[in-house]
Amino acid sequence: MPDHEQLLKKIYGETASRIADCCFRGELDEEHMRLLLNLLDLSVVKKQHPELFLLLQEWMDYFTDSENDRIIEATLLAMDFNDQETMPEHMKIIAELINEEKALQ
Amino acid sequence: MVIPLSLRKNEPSMEDYLIDLESERRVLSSMLHSEDACIEVYDLLSNADFYSPRHATIFDLAISLFEREIRPTLVELLKEGHSLGVFTNPRDIEELKYIVEQYIDDENIKYWIKRVKDKARLRKFEAFLKRNMQLLVEQQESDVEQVLMEAEEELTNLTALEIDDKIDSPADMASLGYSEVERRFLRLKEIRELHKGVLPLDGLPTGFDNLNHITLGYKAGDLIILGAQTGHGKTSFALHTSRAIAVDARKNLLYLNTEMSREQIALRWGSILSQIDHDRVRSGDISETELSIIFNGYSQLRESGFYSYPCPNLTPEKAISIARKFKAQKGIEMMIVDYVGRMDKLDPKLQEWQILEQIVKTLKMLAQNLKIVVMCLVQLNPDGSLQGAKRMKNECDLMLKLTPIPREELEEREELKNYINPNYYIHIDKNRDGRSGIRIPITFDLQKQIMGDARRVDE
Numbered sequence: 001m002p003d004h005e006q007l008l009k010k011i012y013g014e015t016a017s018r019i020a021d022c023c024f025r026g027e028l029d030e031e032h033m034r035l036l037l038n039l040l041d042l043s044v045v046k047k048q049h050p051e052l053f054l055l056l057q058e059w060m061d062y063f064t065d066s067e068n069d070r071i072i073e074a075t076l077l078a079m080d081f082n083d084q085e086t087m088p089e090h091m092k093i094i095a096e097l098i099n100e101e102k103a104l105q
Numbered sequence: 106m107v108i109p110l111s112l113r114k115n116e117p118s119m120e121d122y123l124i125d126l127e128s129e130r131r132v133l134s135s136m137l138h139s140e141d142a143c144i145e146v147y148d149l150l151s152n153a154d155f156y157s158p159r160h161a162t163i164f165d166l167a168i169s170l171f172e173r174e175i176r177p178t179l180v181e182l183l184k185e186g187h188s189l190g191v192f193t194n195p196r197d198i199e200e201l202k203y204i205v206e207q208y209i210d211d212e213n214i215k216y217w218i219k220r221v222k223d224k225a226r227l228r229k230f231e232a233f234l235k236r237n238m239q240l241l242v243e244q245q246e247s248d249v250e251q252v253l254m255e256a257e258e259e260l261t262n263l264t265a266l267e268i269d270d271k272i273d274s275p276a277d278m279a280s281l282g283y284s285e286v287e288r289r290f291l292r293l294k295e296i297r298e299l300h301k302g303v304l305p306l307d308g309l310p311t312g313f314d315n316l317n318h319i320t321l322g323y324k325a326g327d328l329i330i331l332g333a334q335t336g337h338g339k340t341s342f343a344l345h346t347s348r349a350i351a352v353d354a355r356k357n358l359l360y361l362n363t364e365m366s367r368e369q370i371a372l373r374w375g376s377i378l379s380q381i382d383h384d385r386v387r388s389g390d391i392s393e394t395e396l397s398i399i400f401n402g403y404s405q406l407r408e409s410g411f412y413s414y415p416c417p418n419l420t421p422e423k424a425i426s427i428a429r430k431f432k433a434q435k436g437i438e439m440m441i442v443d444y445v446g447r448m449d450k451l452d453p454k455l456q457e458w459q460i461l462e463q464i465v466k467t468l469k470m471l472a473q474n475l476k477i478v479v480m481c482l483v484q485l486n487p488d489g490s491l492q493g494a495k496r497m498k499n500e501c502d503l504m505l506k507l508t509p510i511p512r513e514e515l516e517e518r519e520e521l522k523n524y525i526n527p528n529y530y531i532h533i534d535k536n537r538d539g540r541s542g543i544r545i546p547i548t549f550d551l552q553k554q555i556m557g558d559a560r561r562v563d564e
Contacts, residue, residue: 009205010206012205013202013205013206014202014206016179016180016183016205017183017198017202020183020187020192020198021195021198024198034184037180037183037184038180038184041180045178045180046176
């Protein structure tokens with residue numbers, strides 16, 4: 001296995017266990033732990049929906065902890081990452097909310 | 106004086122002989138990285154084979170995810186473990202991380218499974234020795250013959266029963282025989298009283314009333330061979346069978362096709378379920394009403410248990426692997442291989458008949474091990490014969506041949522005049538459980554891709 005893949009595996013393992021550990025210590029609640037783990041799996045193992053990560057990056061650029069931001073967070077927490085049919089719908093909602101937030105700013 | 110093993114310098118301790126945590130980790134790691142590994146492990150190991158309770162827990166979690174068709178990645182294991190409250194200690198997470206990082210995807214999974222299995226058997230042997238040693242110390246007055254007999258029986262179970270799944274004792278065999286006879290007696294009574302003489306099926310429906318009557322259905326563990334010449338209905342027969350089992354009876358069935366694309370199979374279903382000519386369905390030459398009929402047909406398919414796996418480079422190993430996966434995840438009751446002649450060769454040096462014999466043997470074992478029906482389609486020679494037929498016939502439980510009825514026979518054979526438009530025979534060449542040498546007249550509508558019993562004139 002090439003070096004970069006081994007490094008990726010190491011980072012993946014380290015990140016996943018760090019997230020789970022934070023939940024053990026009470027620094028992260030269970031639903032946030034699940035969200036972070038799902039995002040990690042999506043990017044490293046499943047390699048699906050790269051557009052979601054662009055959306056998240058964009059969200060962070062405009063994040064002000066507004067009403068819209070809280071709706072985006074709730075949408076992310078409610079997403080079923082194993083359901084390929086509902087994922088695009090959820091991402092569409094998130095994109096619309098980000099655009100609305102951008103317009104407000 | 107004999108020095109105990111553990112006290113000898115530079116020699117492995119007893120634990121080294123009995124425990125192999127590295128192999129356990131490699132097996133688990135392979136499960137986290139490869140679906141093929143999951144399929145192998147699912148069949149060959151149980152949680153009791155792991156020495157480390159933590160490893161046994163991870164194994165259970167991974168198997169549970171695999172059965173639900175969720176890839177057991179580290180993240181999925183963490184989520185599942187958290188939901189079930191099985192990871193109670195940060196060290197559990199550390200161990201899991203260690204497994205993922207240190208032991209990467211390993212193609213040599215069978216080797217590691219064997220190591221884990223062997224150590225588990227050795228631990229059972231050690232427990233046997235300890236138990237008997239204690240017995241000797243505590244019960245010195247016991248009957249020597251009795252002690253040795255009991256020890257021998259236990260030891261025999263440790264070796265023989267690990268290899269043979271189950272050995273029937275005389276009592277088991279008598280009990281099985283009686284319950285089978287009783288079941289048949291009660292069934293016949295029920296047939297006479299409730300079903301007015303119509304035999305209920307023992308297995309899956311064949312899609313033909315006459316074939317149902319003779320075979321009582323396709324039974325779990327059976328290998329069925331269906332032979333037909335090129336262009337004479339192999340795939341139509343396979344899909345007709347699929348319709349009877351997966352659409353009408355709603356049982357789960359796996360269809361492996363080595364020749365056709367997904368689109369071709371889907372289009373075939375369109376005409377089978379709507380009874381509209383296949384050529385018209387394929388070219389789109391249909392009315393709006395017919396489009397609506399076809400749509401209704403596909404609704405039936407949507408609700409059915411038909412799983413299709415188009416696989417142009419199918420090998421016997423791949424067929425085994427796919428069947429195991431679908432048995433574990435979908436509970437399939439039947440697998441159809443369409444068709445054997447297109448399967449990739451195991452060894453290019455072998456003759457065609459030797460290859461076919463090997464494939465058929467493998468499929469028979471698969472049917473018995475997974476307790477499913479396996480039907481494989483083979484190609485008949487232009488003269489209606491089958492290459493390697495004798496050997497194939499030995500392996501299968503039911504051998505059927507689909508052949509067109511010659512024109513002369515249609516004109517001359519009086520019996521056929523009792524049927525409306527028969528054009529094909531299903532010839533029962535071998536039937537392990539019943540009558541053979543019978544030819545059942547059927548109608549095969551090539552345009553609509555539909556088959557069925559030839560209806561009698563007086564019906």
